[in-house]
Amino acid sequence: MRLSPDEVIFWQNGFFKLNATIVWTWVLMLILVLGSRLVTRRLSSAVHIPRWQNMLEIIVLGILQQLREVGLKHPEKHIGFLGTLFLFIAMAALCTVFPIYEPPTGSLSTTAALAIAVFIASPLFGIREQGLVGYLKTYLEPTPLMLPFNLIGEVSRTLAMAIRLFGNMMSGTMILAILLAITPLIFPIVMSLLGLLTGMVQAYIFSIISTVYIAAAMQSSEG
Amino acid sequence: MLIDWFTVIAQVINFLILVYLLKRFLYKPILNAIDERDKRIALQLTEAEAKKEEAQNEYLKFQQLNDEIAKQKNDLLAAAEKNAAAERQHLLQNARKEYDLLRSSLQESLQNEQANLRHDLKSRAQQEVFEIVRKVLSDLAGSNLEMQIAQVFVQKLQAIGPEEKARLMSALHANGHPFMVRSAFELDGVSKAALEKAVKDLLGLDLQVKFGLAPEEVGGIELSANGFKITWTIADYLDSLEKRISELQQIRG
Numbered sequence: 001m002r003l004s005p006d007e008v009i010f011w012q013n014g015f016f017k018l019n020a021t022i023v024w025t026w027v028l029m030l031i032l033v034l035g036s037r038l039v040t041r042r043l044s045s046a047v048h049i050p051r052w053q054n055m056l057e058i059i060v061l062g063i064l065q066q067l068r069e070v071g072l073k074h075p076e077k078h079i080g081f082l083g084t085l086f087l088f089i090a091m092a093a094l095c096t097v098f099p100i101y102e103p104p105t106g107s108l109s110t111t112a113a114l115a116i117a118v119f120i121a122s123p124l125f126g127i128r129e130q131g132l133v134g135y136l137k138t139y140l141e142p143t144p145l146m147l148p149f150n151l152i153g154e155v156s157r158t159l160a161m162a163i164r165l166f167g168n169m170m171s172g173t174m175i176l177a178i179l180l181a182i183t184p185l186i187f188p189i190v191m192s193l194l195g196l197l198t199g200m201v202q203a204y205i206f207s208i209i210s211t212v213y214i215a216a217a218m219q220s221s222e223g
Numbered sequence: 224m225l226i227d228w229f230t231v232i233a234q235v236i237n238f239l240i241l242v243y244l245l246k247r248f249l250y251k252p253i254l255n256a257i258d259e260r261d262k263r264i265a266l267q268l269t270e271a272e273a274k275k276e277e278a279q280n281e282y283l284k285f286q287q288l289n290d291e292i293a294k295q296k297n298d299l300l301a302a303a304e305k306n307a308a309a310e311r312q313h314l315l316q317n318a319r320k321e322y323d324l325l326r327s328s329l330q331e332s333l334q335n336e337q338a339n340l341r342h343d344l345k346s347r348a349q350q351e352v353f354e355i356v357r358k359v360l361s362d363l364a365g366s367n368l369e370m371q372i373a374q375v376f377v378q379k380l381q382a383i384g385p386e387e388k389a390r391l392m393s394a395l396h397a398n399g400h401p402f403m404v405r406s407a408f409e410l411d412g413v414s415k416a417a418l419e420k421a422v423k424d425l426l427g428l429d430l431q432v433k434f435g436l437a438p439e440e441v442g443g444i445e446l447s448a449n450g451f452k453i454t455w456t457i458a459d460y461l462d463s464l465e466k467r468i469s470e471l472q473q474i475r476g
Binding site for chain 2: 004006015016017019021022025026029032033036037040043044045046047049053056057060061076079080081083084085087088104107108109110112113114116117166
């Protein structure tokens with residue numbers, strides 16, 4: 001039994017390999033980028049706009065609104081990173097309705113990669129906002145005694161995020177596979193629906209938590 | 224091992240590429256379009272506001288104009304009404320004046336007619352009376368009326384008072400004209416002589432007396448000198464008769 005799409009390897013040359021995770025990620029990237037490109041190729045700034053543009057505007061404005069509510073003062077600056085995080089995870093969960101598809105987020109490698117990206121991005125955003133010294137000072141707060149705990153917290157939350165996302169995505173596909181073996185009729189459909197829901201929720205949670213981390217990194221000196 | 228480190232690195236790179244591509248093809252164009260639309264809508268709203276204000280101004284101006292026109296209309300109407308009333312009054316006054324004029328002229332002509340009639344009546348009555356009296360006198364006394372009148376006049380001269388006599392004298396002295404005796408009828412020689420004698424006796428002077436005709440003196444005789452007159456006519460009696468008759472009429476009226 002496979003736990004991760006990493007195990008499906010199409011091509012390998014030493015360290016380099018092409019597994020299902022990478023391939024499905026490319027497919028998702030292609031869908032997202034081509035879809036955006038198709039819609040944004042003919043954008044209208046008139047009062048009446050095409051339906052697809054309207055849909056994308058709703059998505060983008062919704063993400064912006066969420067980022068603003070979490071506490072980012074200029075969400076337009078961070079929508080590239082955080083919005084893509086959400087869209088990628090959401091799309092990965094959404095595509096589970098297709099039979100042969102395997103979500104790349106069901107691979108611990110992908111979730112780890114996303115968590116590492118957040119882990120690197122949050123200090124970067126913090127430094128960009130407050131300067132290097134200002135950012136590093138946040139590790140000494142409230143007292144320098146807290147430095148080791150702050151460092152441990154930084155690492156552990158990255159790990160926790162990676163494993164949470166992986167667990168949720170993998171479990172969804174896993175439960176589906178098990179149920180298909182036990183009761184091949186009807187019940188897997190219900191579970192599949194549930195999987196869709198949990199997938200969307202995970203996408204939301206993952207991006208919101210990332211936003212909170214980044215916002216915290218940027219605002220700690222101000223707050 | 225659940226984590227494949229090559230896949231991890233590949234996924235990080237994939238993710239960064241995706242971030243770049245979506246930024247390039249999704250967020251930027253969409254946000255730009257939204258900003259542009261916001262700007263355009265704001266502009267349109269501003270324009271609409273300006274237009275609304277303009278329309279409001281136009282409306283106010285129009286209303287003011289309307290009010291002015293209504294006021295002018297009312298003023299004109301009031302003036303026209305006033306003029307019409309004045310004109311009416313004027314016309315009424317004119318009509319009344321005309322009416323009064325007509326009435327007075329009618330009255331005047333009526334009065335004239337009445338006067339004429341009365342005058343005619345009077346002269347006619349005088350003549351009739353004269354005729355009757357003459358006839359009566361000639362029938363009864365055998366002498367004609369003229370003679371009787373001359374006799375009466377002579378008697379009147381003889382009976383004249385000293386005061387009148389003095390005035391007659393002064394009138395005679397004032398100018399040298401002779402006395403003039405005028406009568407409605409031709410006096411016969413006897414009467415003339417009697418009259419002449421009476422005058423001479425009255426004044427105690429030898430003076431000439433001229434005789435003339437005065438048809439308007441109905442059945443009368445007149446002695447005149449320089450504006451001073453002594454007369455006797457039937458008209459005097461008729462006048463008193465007329466006076467009494469008109470008095471009677473007034474009492475009845």
